[in-house]
Each structure stands twice: as structure tokens, then as C-alpha cells.
Amino acid sequence: MGRKTFAVAALIAVTALTATACTGAAAPKGEAAAAATDPGGVSGTITVLTHRTDLVQNGTMKKYAAEFNRIYPKVTVKFEAITDYEGEVKIRMNTENYGDVLMIPNAVAKKDYPSFFASLGxxxxxxxxxxxxxxxxxxxKVYGLATVGNANGFVYNKAVWKKAGVTAWPTSPQEFLDGLKAVKARTGAxxxxxxxxxQWPLTAGTAGIGSVSCDAQANDKLATSAAPWAEGSDLNVIDTLLYDTVHEKLSEKDPTTTNWETSKGLIARGEIATMQLGSWAISQMQAAAKTAGKNPDDIGFMPFPAQKDGKFCAILSPDYQQAVSIHSEHKDAARGWIDWFTEKSGFAQNEGSVPTARSGALPATLKPFEDNGVTLLERSEAKSAQVNAIDNAAEIGLAKPDYRQKLVDMARGVQSGSLEDYFADLDKRWSEAAKETAGS
Structure with missing residues (x-):
């Protein structure tokens, strides 16, 4: 199983917090899951719902549970891996049976968290x-903790870029395009x-809002922007780079034939050079390199090609948030699992992800970011509700692939229209939607 769910979850956080909430058997609000003062005295059996079917099937989660039991010896942890996590859990939340610990489905509106989850403090x-x-x-009050975090950027094959004569990260969109042209001219990739x-990989651009302007509040500012695609804005720069890449024939010949699982082997073997993805993808591409008998160290991660005051910035977004069901009969044990998993399990480092605990070290996969002074910014979600409302009313879908698929189709000439006109239309729809939703 790939990490598509991670990417989607991290990106949907931009737009889904005001999605239609589950309805049905919600419990009274106000219950809390307090942290245990004596882990050894906590007991009970808890069920943890997870979308990571791969880690359950290969026994990795069982190993984590064994380590957890060193601190919480009287707690039994059972895992329930769900392939269609969003669809199935959303339905189950109409009942009281949705596990003791679960990843908060994107369909649950943020305002409804107290009806379904116990407060963590x-x-x-x-x-x-x-x-x-x-x-x-x-x-x-906080109702969930992210399993890990994710930085935005580009996964790339360093050996291919080096063969093309490019060893330093591009600092501007034009330098990035020049690098891609060098790859095309000097390598077979x-x-x-x-x-x-x-489709879903196209949404990676949205995760980078704020990386161009080096502004953690960039997404919030969309709530008061009349023209999010104005020249120089984050969305303008991000989407223009994608358009130019395709328009200048620097991408695959037929995008309708791409395949996510196949792409891992392609980049690992140096048959493709670059993909825009979150940092979660690095470890997957490195694993593919091992499988292909290639050097995993050839897989690198570069920040978006833009700098502010001479420095790169990368936006951090969360993966699924772990929460305690308000119906759990063992809230202390469930809270114990979340605390241990977040702080002690080493899961973030093992997955090559940013740890949720601020005290946690960055994974080895992001050491180049650390060594080169890339500023990591935690995206502000203070105005997500307003941004989501505008986005929904405008029917654009910042965290959906459709509008970027149209952009790609325009760039490759199978759909008419200019980039300037497209941006103008997006701005018009956004501005009108902002007026419609004002005060709502």
C-alpha cells in the first residue's frame, strides 16, 4: 500500500475542517482523556483504528505495541486496519463503535470534535x-495529535540531476526549469x-502555500484575498511553475498514462528525475531504490524553488490526527497509547517524517534541509473555516486535483485557454465567493 492516504490527509487539512460532519449517536460534550500519572497502573484492552494497512499486515504495528507494553504492561492493544478508512469510519461514527483510538476522518467538521472525541487537554x-x-x-481544547508531520517540496534523483550538471538546489522557478531542461538535454530521464x-499528487502544490512567501499565515490570508492568483502570490508562482513545466515539454509525453506505484521504481532507477510530493514520499522512493538494486542515497528532497531574503522555506502540514473516542471505556489507556506513540515510538523518524513532538529530532531524510538552513513553518489554520467556505462556494477545490488537471491540459494543448485568463477566472470566482460567504 502506498502513502496516498498520507498525502491526501495532509492536504485535505487545508479544506476539510468544515466538511459535513457525521451525524447520529454523538455523546455529550466535555469528556476528557487525562494523561496517566502511573502508566504501570493503567489497564484494559483498546482498539486502534488505522489506515496504515501495510504496517499492520507486515507486523510493524505489533512491534510498536510490544514496545508500548514495556511502559504500559497491563494494556492490550489491538489494531483494526481499514482499507477504505474515510468511507468506513465515517459510517461507523453514526454508532458508538469506532474504536478507542482513531485517526480523525476528514468528514468530521472541526466544530463537532467535542461530540465525538475526548479532550486531550x-x-x-x-x-x-x-x-x-x-x-x-x-x-x-485539543482533541487530537498528529501522528507525524510533512514538509512540502520535490523528491528528485540526485544522480540524474548531477549528470545533468546541476548540483545546487534551484533558487527560483526559472532556475528549476533550466535544471529540468538540462536533465532533458543531457540524460535519458x-x-x-x-x-x-x-490525480491526488497534483494537490501537492496546495501544501506549499506559504513556501514562496515564507509566511506561515499565507493560507489564512486567502480568507481576505480578492485575488489569490495575482502575480507574485504563492498560488500564482506554484501553479505557473507547473504550467511552464508541462508547456515546455519537460514532463511525461502522455500524462493520462501515469501510474503512482510505477513512478516509485521509475525515479529510483533514474528514468524520471523529479516529482512534487511531500517529504513522506522520500522513504518510499528510497525503498524502491533498494528493491531495484540502486543506491537509496540517490533519492533527495529539495525545497520549492523560491527564496525569501536569500533563504528557502518549507511549510509543515500534519498527517492524520489520533484521537480518543468519547465512547471509549478505557480512555486512560487510549490516551496512554497516543502519548507514547507521539513521543516515544520513533514512528516519525522511522517514516522519514517530521515529529509532532517539538522535542523530536528531524529524520535523516530531512537533514539536508537542516544543514542548508531551510526554514520550516507550521501552517496556521486560524482561518481555515473561512477559507474552506470560500473555496467551496467558488467550486475551485484547492485540495482537489481538478483545477490543476485543467491547468495541465491547457499547458499541453488539449484544452483551450491561456494561463492568464485561467488565473483571472479563478480570482473572479474566489472574489465573488468571498462576498457571498462574508459573515456566514
Whole structure:
């Protein structure tokens, strides 16, 4: 199983917090899952729902549970891996049976978290200890902790780029395009791969809002922007780069034939050079390199090609948030699992991801970011509700692939229209939607 769910979850956080909530058997609000003062005294059997079917099937989660039991010896942890996680859990949340610990489905509106999940404590106390608490903060209480975080950027084959004569990260969109042209001219690799057919990879651009301007509040500012695609804006720069890449024939010949799973082997073997994805993808591409008998160290990760005051910036977004069901009969054990998994399991480092605990070290896969002074910014979600409302009313879908698929089709000439006109139309729809939703 690939990590598509990770990418989608991280990106949907931009737009899904006001999605239609589950309805049905919601419990009274206000219950809390307090942290245990004596882990050895906590007991009970808990069920953890997870979308990571791969880690359950290969025994990895069982190993984590064994380590957890060193600290919580009287707690039995059972895992329930769900392939169609979003679809099935959304339905189950109409009942009281949705596990003791679960990843919060994107269909649950943020305002409804207190009806389904137990509070983990005050935002004031937890925000200093953990990243991304703003995503589950309702009225000053936190209802979930991210399993890991994800940085935006480009996965690339360093050996291919070096063969093309490019060893330093491009600092501007034009330098990036020049690098892709060098790859095309000097190697046999496809410079850039859109993963167009699988659709969801195209949403990676949205995760980078703020990386161009080096502004953690960039997504929030969309709530008051009349022209998000104006020249020089984050969305303008991000989407223009994609358009230019395709228009200048630096991507695969036929994007309708791309394949996500196949792309891992292609980049690992140096048959394609670059893909825009989150940092979660690095470990997958390195694993593919091992399988192909290639050097995993050839797989690198570069920041978006833009700098502010001479420095790169990368936006951090959370993966699924782990929460305690308000119906759990063993909330102390469930909370114990979340605390241990977030702070002690080493899961983030093992997955090559950014740890939720602020005290956690960055994974080895992101050491180049650390060594080169890339500024990591935690995306603000303070105005997500307003942004989501505007986006929905405008029917654009910032975290959906459709509008970028149209952009790619325009760039390759199978759909009419200019980029300038397209941006103008997006701005018009956004501006009108902002007026419609004002005060709602």
C-alpha cells in the first residue's frame, strides 16, 4: 500500500475542517482523556483504528505495541486496519463503535470534535509541546495529535540531476526549469513526472502555500484575498511553475498514462528525475531504490524553488490526527497509547517524517534541509473555516486535483485557454465567493 492516504490527509487539512460532519449517536460534550500519572497502573484492552494497512499486515504495528507494553504492561492493544478508512469510519461514527483510538476522518467538521472525541487537554498547555495542535483546537481544547508531520517540496534523483550538471538546489522557478531542461538535454530521464492520472499528487502544490512567501499565515490570508492568483502570490508562482513545466515539454509525453506505484521504481532507477510530493514520499522512493538494486542515497528532497531574503522555506502540514473516542471505556489507556506513540515510538523518524513532538529530532531524510538552513513553518489554520467556505462556494477545490488537471491540459494543448485568463477566472470566482460567504 502506498502513502496516498498520507498525502491526501495532509492536504485535505487545508479544506476539510468544515466538511459535513457525521451525524447520529454523538455523546455529550466535555469528556476528557487525562494523561496517566502511573502508566504501570493503567489497564484494559483498546482498539486502534488505522489506515496504515501495510504496517499492520507486515507486523510493524505489533512491534510498536510490544514496545508500548514495556511502559504500559497491563494494556492490550489491538489494531483494526481499514482499507477504505474515510468511507468506513465515517459510517461507523453514526454508532458508538469506532474504536478507542482513531485517526480523525476528514468528514468530521472541526466544530463537532467535542461530540465525538475526548479532550486531550488545553491548547495553551499542549501547543508548546506539540506541533499542529491548532488543527484540532476547539474552544481552547485539543482533541487530537498528529501522528507525524510533512514538509512540502520535490523528491528528485540526485544522480540524474548531477549528470545533468546541476548540483545546487534551484533558487527560483526559472532556475528549476533550466535544471529540468538540462536533465532533458543531457540524460535519458523524463525531467518531471506529474502523476496526472492518479490525480491526488497534483494537490501537492496546495501544501506549499506559504513556501514562496515564507509566511506561515499565507493560507489564512486567502480568507481576505480578492485575488489569490495575482502575480507574485504563492498560488500564482506554484501553479505557473507547473504550467511552464508541462508547456515546455519537460514532463511525461502522455500524462493520462501515469501510474503512482510505477513512478516509485521509475525515479529510483533514474528514468524520471523529479516529482512534487511531500517529504513522506522520500522513504518510499528510497525503498524502491533498494528493491531495484540502486543506491537509496540517490533519492533527495529539495525545497520549492523560491527564496525569501536569500533563504528557502518549507511549510509543515500534519498527517492524520489520533484521537480518543468519547465512547471509549478505557480512555486512560487510549490516551496512554497516543502519548507514547507521539513521543516515544520513533514512528516519525522511522517514516522519514517530521515529529509532532517539538522535542523530536528531524529524520535523516530531512537533514539536508537542516544543514542548508531551510526554514520550516507550521501552517496556521486560524482561518481555515473561512477559507474552506470560500473555496467551496467558488467550486475551485484547492485540495482537489481538478483545477490543476485543467491547468495541465491547457499547458499541453488539449484544452483551450491561456494561463492568464485561467488565473483571472479563478480570482473572479474566489472574489465573488468571498462576498457571498462574508459573515456566514
Amino acid at each position: 488545553s491548547a495553551a498547555a499542549l501547543s508548546g509541546k506539540y506541533r499542529f495542535t491548532g488543527n484540532t483546537d476547539v474552544a481552547g 523524463v525531467p518531471y513526472y506529474t502523476n496526472f492520472k492518479d
